[in-house]
Amino acid sequence: MQVSPLANPLATVAQLETSGSQLDGIPADLEDSIRFAGARLTQAAGILLRLPQEVIAQAIVVFSRFWVGPEGGSLEEYGAGQVSASSLYLVTKLSAFPKSARSIINVYAYLDSFPSTFVDSDLLQQKKADAYFVSEGTYQSRRTALFNTEQRILYILGFQLHVSLPYILCVTYLQALDVFTHPRASELANKAIAHLNTSLLSPQLLHLTHQPPCIATAAIYLAAKEVGIKLPDVEWWEVFDTDREELGFLVVGLLSMESFATAEKQKWGEGKIPMTVEELHREMQTRRSANGED
Amino acid sequence: MTRASRWADEEADAAEAAQRKKEKEAKKRLKLAKQQVEEAEEAEEVDEAQESDSHRFKRRRLSGSVEGNDEPDPKPEERKLLRFEAGGWGPARHTSNFEILNAIEEGSYGWVSRARDTATSEIVALKKVKMDHLQDGFPITALREIHILQKARHKNIVELKETIMGNDLSEVVLVMEFLEHDLKTLQEDMAEPFLASEVKTLLRQLGGAVDFLHENFIMHRDLKTSNILINNRGILKIADFGMARMIPPPHAPLTQLVVTLWYRAPELLLGAHTYDTSVDMWSLGCIFGELLLKEPLLPGKNEVDSLTLIFTLCGLPTEKKWPAFYRLPNAKSLKMPRESRNTGSIIRAKFPFLTNAGAELLSSLLSLNPEGRPSAKEMLAHPYFAENPRPKPPDMFPTFPSKAGQEKRRVREPLAPKRGEAPGIQQIDFSGIFANRDEEEKGAGFTLRMA
Numbered sequence: 117m118q119v120s121p122l123a124n125p126l127a128t129v130a131q132l133e134t135s136g137s138q139l140d141g142i143p144a145d146l147e148d149s150i151r152f153a154g155a156r157l158t159q160a161a162g163i164l165l166r167l168p169q170e171v172i173a174q175a176i177v178v179f180s181r182f183w184v185g186p187e188g189g190s191l192e193e194y195g196a197g198q199v200s201a202s203s204l205y206l207v208t209k210l211s212a213f214p215k216s217a218r219s220i221i222n223v224y225a226y227l228d229s230f231p232s233t234f235v236d237s238d239l240l241q242q243k244k245a246d247a248y249f250v251s252e253g254t255y256q257s258r259r260t261a262l263f264n265t266e267q268r269i270l271y272i273l274g275f276q277l278h279v280s281l282p283y284i285l286c287v288t289y290l291q292a293l294d295v296f297t298h299p300r301a302s303e304l305a306n307k308a309i310a311h312l313n314t315s316l317l318s319p320q321l322l323h324l325t326h327q328p329p330c331i332a333t334a335a336i337y338l339a340a341k342e343v344g345i346k347l348p349d350v351e352w353w354e355v356f357d358t359d360r361e362e363l364g365f366l367v368v369g370l371l372s373m374e375s376f377a378t379a380e381k382q383k384w385g386e387g388k389i390p391m392t393v394e395e396l397h398r399e400m401q402t403r404r405s406a407n408g409e410d
Numbered sequence: 411m412t413r414a415s416r417w418a419d420e421e422a423d424a425a426e427a428a429q430r431k432k433e434k435e436a437k438k439r440l441k442l443a444k445q446q447v448e449e450a451e452e453a454e455e456v457d458e459a460q461e462s463d464s465h466r467f468k469r470r471r472l473s474g475s476v477e478g479n480d481e482p483d484p485k486p487e488e489r490k491l492l493r494f495e496a497g498g499w500g501p502a503r504h505t506s507n508f509e510i511l512n513a514i515e516e517g518s519y520g521w522v523s524r525a526r527d528t529a530t531s532e533i534v535a536l537k538k539v540k541m542d543h544l545q546d547g548f549p550i551t552a553l554r555e556i557h558i559l560q561k562a563r564h565k566n567i568v569e570l571k572e573t574i575m576g577n578d579l580s581e582v583v584l585v586m587e588f589l590e591h592d593l594k595t596l597q598e599d600m601a602e603p604f605l606a607s608e609v610k611t612l613l614r615q616l617g618g619a620v621d622f623l624h625e626n627f628i629m630h631r632d633l634k635t636s637n638i639l640i641n642n643r644g645i646l647k648i649a650d651f652g653m654a655r656m657i658p659p660p661h662a663p664l665t666q667l668v669v670t671l672w673y674r675a676p677e678l679l680l681g682a683h684t685y686d687t688s689v690d691m692w693s694l695g696c697i698f699g700e701l702l703l704k705e706p707l708l709p710g711k712n713e714v715d716s717l718t719l720i721f722t723l724c725g726l727p728t729e730k731k732w733p734a735f736y737r738l739p740n741a742k743s744l745k746m747p748r749e750s751r752n753t754g755s756i757i758r759a760k761f762p763f764l765t766n767a768g769a770e771l772l773s774s775l776l777s778l779n780p781e782g783r784p785s786a787k788e789m790l791a792h793p794y795f796a797e798n799p800r801p802k803p804p805d806m807f808p809t810f811p812s813k814a815g816q817e818k819r820r821v822r823e824p825l826a827p828k829r830g831e832a833p834g835i836q837q838i839d840f841s842g843i844f845a846n847r848d849e850e851e852k853g854a855g856f857t858l859r860m861a
């Protein structure tokens with residue numbers, strides 16, 4: 117049967133229940149933090165590589181798929197930074213905007229040079245040339261790692277790289293709702309797209325649990341509420357194949373992102389969320405000794 | 411701590427919002443119901459005026475219950491919403507799940523063999539990915555083939571069942587449905603060419619698959635008889651998507667080094683950097699001719715020889731027929747004769763047994779100007795398919811002993827182009843390709859500009 121171009125393969129209940137990292141004894145909150153940071157890292161790298169948002173979003177979904185399920189990748193074995201880089205490399209390779217291994221390695225080296233996970237986005241645009249040139253030897257070894265992890269991703273996903281995104285649907289739905297005659301329609305559209313971008317970072321893995329039409333509908337619903345534009349006074353979301361319950365869940369999920377991100381930022385402060393296996397071990401050691409002292 | 415309270419807040423908020431929504435809903439439903447009752451009453455009044463007899467009966471029924479009425483229910487409990495399914499994912503299975511029976515052939519980027527699924531005893535074709543060009547990680551050609559075959563589910567496109575891996579993950583094997591024949595080997599073994607009705611059936615299936623691909627923004631870029639499989643039930647399927655890719659955004663540079671030489675469109679031979687799905691239509695034209703002749707239509711030995719064969723068959727490009735021709739990179743090295751006498755197409759003459767409609771279709775597919783070629787959809791709508799003899803039903807096809815089932819094949823045609831730089835056309839010696847047609851024209855056909 118022809119796979120619907122609107123649909124995404126979704127995670128099974130079993131996959132959502134247990135993760136490879138969980139089986140290796142990594143605390144769930146730490147895993148959430150690392151996945152969140154990894155998705156943000158992919159987004160930042162994609163922007164620096166001047167990739168279209170659709171390509172970046174696909175890479176984030178591939179990155180997210182990698183970690184779920186008992187057969188998924190474990191943070192004990194793979195650094196989130198490496199998986200992020202390889203996801204982006206793999207997805208760009210299939211897109212109309214391929215990037216060389218060297219570009220990817222340089223950009224990730226540059227992003228790794230910042231002392232804190234939560235840096236100002238202005239700071240990212242600064243040119244610190246010395247930070248993103250890696251020596252030839254480093255390049256060779258990182259390239260090998262990039263390729264090995266790429267194969268690992270292909271293995272764990274069983275080559276399932278198909279990602280459908282809600283962006284185009286969102287614009288189509290807005291047109292169908294006839295909102296573009298409204299003077300503040302562009303504000304609504306911007307907000308809705310912003311919610312879609314945010315949805316990629318959700319610890320609830322919205323793109324692994326819900327289909328793009330529902331995510332697009334929820335983003336529009338929420339954006340319209342925030343901007344104060346009145347949408348049809350009927351259950352219009354059903355036209356876009358979203359039922360009330362799903363809509364409610366997604367809206368709550370999107371709304372919770374701000375407080376989740378703020379809490380993450382507070383929790384880690386100037387520190388760095390562990391993006392490699394070594395950093396993870398150090399973090400676990402610190403936590404263990406902190407608990408021991410208590 | 412903060413976490414719990416935050417979520418509690420969310421839930422409370424959500425509950426509140428849901429409550430508000432519910433209230434609003436209820437109000438709205440009430441309003442709607444009232445409105446509908448009013449409407450019904452209005453309608454009743456109209457009825458009343460028309461047929462006063464039924465008035466009392468209807469009135470009674472209305473006041474009795476709104477639900478029991480033949481009015482549409484103001485809020486049906488279950489409205490049917492579309493549900494999209496796209497499966498899930500899990501780790502690739504191990505190669506040991508399959509038992510290899512015999513080798514079939516070596517393709518442009520992989521080895522193909524016939525195998526049996528040890529669990530289900532199903533016979534499949536395994537295509538092992540060649541890991542030659544590892545400077546870019548996992549080979550892009552294999553990646554594209556897998557990605558595109560996952561999307562392209564069609565009755566005339568070979569089905570990719572799954573992708574399996576060996577112990578060290580660098581062994582990657584595509585598991586595909588097994589078909590008994592490929593069109594090239596089959597034709598070589600046949601005593602007579604396909605019948606007109608059989609050609610039509612094959613071409614129609616081929617056109618259907620290509621139309622599907624193009625509708626889904628996929629260019630195959632390596633259509634040829636050895637990539638077209640056929641089973642013993644007369645069903646044809648396109649295989650080998652190693653050259654295929656999604657149609658990129660406009661003006662993205664594409665490699666011109668695509669399509670096996672014999673099936674390569676003239677604009678590619680002349681170095682066009684942008685091209686579209688019409689390159690597949692040219693290949694379809696070559697295959698159409700090959701099915702009629704039982705031998706390759708344009709078996710050029712190299713790029714120049716191919717161009718020579720093309721111009722001999724289809725005529726010389728003229729400003730009127732193909733305005734963009736002179737702007738193609740390699741066109742500058744050609745010098746065209748001033749007189750265009752006797753340099754037209756000889757397609758009609760080459761296929762004397764083809765009907766006029768058939769010849770017209772073949773000529774349009776082999777139009778030098780890419781814009782002159784029909785789309786796959788237009789091709790399928792061509793009168794050729796409607797006229798007699800009608801396409802033969804696939805299940806009426808004769809069956810043949812399968813070579814793929816038994817023995818290894820020899821590769822006798824050129825392979826699909828390898829990755830790398832496209833060789834530019836430097837020297838073109840076309841002298842005398844029209845010499846036999848008109849003695850007065852001898853030597854004046856082409857001259858190589860040496861300056």
